[in-house]
Amino acid sequence: MMESTPESNGSVNDGNHNRPTPAIHGPTNPMVTPLLTDLYQFTMAYAYWKAGKHNDRAVFDLYFRRNPFGGEYTVFAGLEECIRFIANFKLSKEEISFVRECLSPTCEDAFFDYLGGINCSDVEVYAIAEGSVVFPKVPLMRIEGPVAVVQLLETPFVNLINFASLVTTNAARHRFVAGKNKLLLEFGLRRAQGPDGGVGASRYCYMGGFDATSNCAAGKLFGIPLRGTHSHAFVSSFTGPDEITEKSLQSRDGSRVCNNFVDLTLMWLNKLKGLSSSEGVFGETNQSELAAFISYALAFPDNFLALVDTYDVMRSGIPNFCAVALALNDMGYIAKGIRLDSGDLAYLSCEARKFFHTIEKELRVCGFGKIGITASNDLNEETLDALNKQGHEVDSFGIGTNLVTCFSQPALGCVFKLVEINNQPRIKLSEDVSKVSIPCKKRSFRLYGKEGYALVDIMSGENEPPPKEGQRILCRHPFNESKRAYVVPQHVEELMKCYWPGSADKAREDLPTLEQIREHCMKQLERMRTDHMRRLNPTPYKVSVSAKLYEFIHFLWLNEAPVGELQ
């Protein structure tokens, strides 16, 4: 139960490059409009226009400078939303008159006519496939077009990529620590940074390897499987089994009816007290909890999963759950399990598991020992790791706050830098070398070694011959003269493809479905050596430039930097 039927996720998958491409839906969040940008993009547009430079052909790179979470990799996400945005980019009359109010009254009318005519038919976007593993300095996207138009895209693109990539990476990291066999549930909507902080997190956590979400809106929008049963409030809203009026339950196969499921449960509760292992563990269990569990089971006999920590896990929650589960078992239903939402999850899960095994053995209920245990209290990478080290019996983790707000690092620093204008390479200098941009319209490649693992990414100028398999290639650190290495790749993959050709006569990459992107992501993560992936002291993955590009960067740097005079 609770898996939503995947619906159309609004993505476009035209399947065939030669057919005319159909219209691409607008961004998921209708608030993503051309006004979702910084004012300075409009003031610059005016200044470019006034200088007659607005149609200068500019190339910008979108990239980040450091992997998040102290790690050595990042997952790229948010591309589909960017493409949806530019495919529908058009300022409305109302938006233009708002911009006019914001700019100076001296701005010329003709500029606003120009703004009204802007679209992205003259913009080209190359990008790495969404869901790919990516690294600092290597462009995630290369955006080329009239400088004034491309500048207007900067803020929304960076906004759409930053959080998407950050939270996808966070999800992938949680998956890495949890291992492949655990069920990972995203429960973060209530603690997310606003409504689509929540919706976005649900989508991108699924992309990064989670199995399901609690967020119904995300389930509907993106076809993500949904999970959820009940809360503490449900438990405490009951007073006791007396208030249950409709007590009958039909057996799963429809062959018989139990007229008093409450009594059946009470009978089992009594038997549980007699188990050798229960002695002294519990006396009277909490009656409102018992009533809540029975009611939930009567409503969802096929999906009985109980939150067992409202009063006391071992003295009340577990015995109450087991009594209801055993009564359900009598009627042919298999209980789904328990959820622990507080306390020592390692200890409690082991104790619960022991009790389930005792029941299986002493009461001869086949399979009872394997009943599911979900844990969900303020989990993060660290606590998952600690639980693994300590030993636990949890099958499924519900993770909220730390996952969706990326608590340990809530922002990724994607930037959008001019690298070429009118075929002139441009560089942005900085006292901080890590902030110097890599100039030129570039291509980038991932070189794979014999064992199928990625070895190094290399950027080169657009017109350089691409690296070839089996060929010896010099890979240079972009800024550190002494760091360089020869690589003979077994396989070469070009990283960026054309996702938006504008009016250029080029094929456009399809926008894959969320499910396809998720699979791509899982495959990409497997092609990384685990020493790059581990939590503690991961090995940095190498990012390099071609020898030719290296020379050019340093030529341009010297050319642009003012020469100081020592005093």
Added chain:
Amino acid sequence: MMESTPESNGSVNDGNHNRPTPAIHGPTNPMVTPLLTDLYQFTMAYAYWKAGKHNDRAVFDLYFRRNPFGGEYTVFAGLEECIRFIANFKLSKEEISFVRECLSPTCEDAFFDYLGGINCSDVEVYAIAEGSVVFPKVPLMRIEGPVAVVQLLETPFVNLINFASLVTTNAARHRFVAGKNKLLLEFGLRRAQGPDGGVGASRYCYMGGFDATSNCAAGKLFGIPLRGTHSHAFVSSFTGPDEITEKSLQSRDGSRVCNNFVDLTLMWLNKLKGLSSSEGVFGETNQSELAAFISYALAFPDNFLALVDTYDVMRSGIPNFCAVALALNDMGYIAKGIRLDSGDLAYLSCEARKFFHTIEKELRVCGFGKIGITASNDLNEETLDALNKQGHEVDSFGIGTNLVTCFSQPALGCVFKLVEINNQPRIKLSEDVSKVSIPCKKRSFRLYGKEGYALVDIMSGENEPPPKEGQRILCRHPFNESKRAYVVPQHVEELMKCYWPGSADKAREDLPTLEQIREHCMKQLERMRTDHMRRLNPTPYKVSVSAKLYEFIHFLWLNEAPVGELQ
């Protein structure tokens, strides 16, 4: 310039309680629908319905347990969006059929008819005024209504309040450190957690005391003043003054025209080299930067604010800026200032100020020494504090990432707990005392002392007589027996008012405008003793319960907790 005309912010302000209230607009983000909730709210709704309990009258409190950012106060925000949400709460047919797919196929049809008929006409919401200073455990909102309906509101309410309150508090903390006289600009859209992470942050940072935003969408939606000029890319998109073709500038008063503003600027640049203080500081300044500054000044002669760190602040950015500013001055325009976006902001701002003063003195340009300095590189509370201690000449701070993502603590832990059902008080226990809920439908009051400062908040049962001015009141810590104090308040303020009466015959509080909320917030912050507000070791503000409520909490606690048996 750049201040947007405040538009209708969509808020409702009926002004008069006796008139029929007009319709309330839906939530700002159209993605905020009844499906923006956790699946378990629907499974519980079904279980309540199946048990015939769905109309049980429940009271829930929405509150948080700990102030964020290591502080001792929080600003409450997000209320308007919650009211907009319930005022328009209605599941569409499409939404209901999605819920049906997600629940078990055994769920009865009549439930979905029931869902289709749900609205919030039978729900009552009491809340503290938006923009108020609030404290842990004291309900921010009290929501009463049919249990199944109120549960459906839990996730969206908590989502809408959590980030709003968190980021408003963060803004208020930044304002506290920056001081009243600095201009604070929110520049976070690109790094925010998704599109309405950005829009929400802009709105709530303004509420918490910022002066303006760079986010055009927020400017349009909420009438927040907008700021922004140009980026590094604008600077590096130029090659040199030669490419400027339209060089004329009319004087501010329209009386004359300078036919070659480029030459005028070059003349001033030359003069600057001759200043005593420039000797050896700069030689040839960067030509693309100079061209960019001139072009920006020609486009916005009335609003010339230049980003001066693309190449080298002291050797290039500042002299280029000053040359353009002096040329503008010749034409009757006053330059706005510079922006520093890297490096040692304290040092650079002081050096820039010195240079401006030299120009004022040596070139006799009145007021030049006071030219504005904006700083904007990865600022946060700590760096503002460090700058203050070090001494700086910055007039205006642009703050992005750390502000809008609440980097130092990206989530607030608001919860939504059942405190009463069918007039029966309910409690949620926990091994962790701080997680025990305070039962009963309550009222709460803020008691003020002689100097006008808030002394303590006190919660009491709904039917207790409220505390009175001048009367001696016993305030007890809710869980710690030994912590209690008598207070004689000078002034008593009831904290919660009715913002949504449902169909009850009660007056509804107006929803104030953003501007009004901001003012209320500023006043509230002033009524707090500064020892509660300081960054280091702030004094906790006291939150208490009445003697009667204290007794009742502990009676119920003993009643619900299972009695252990030591083994």
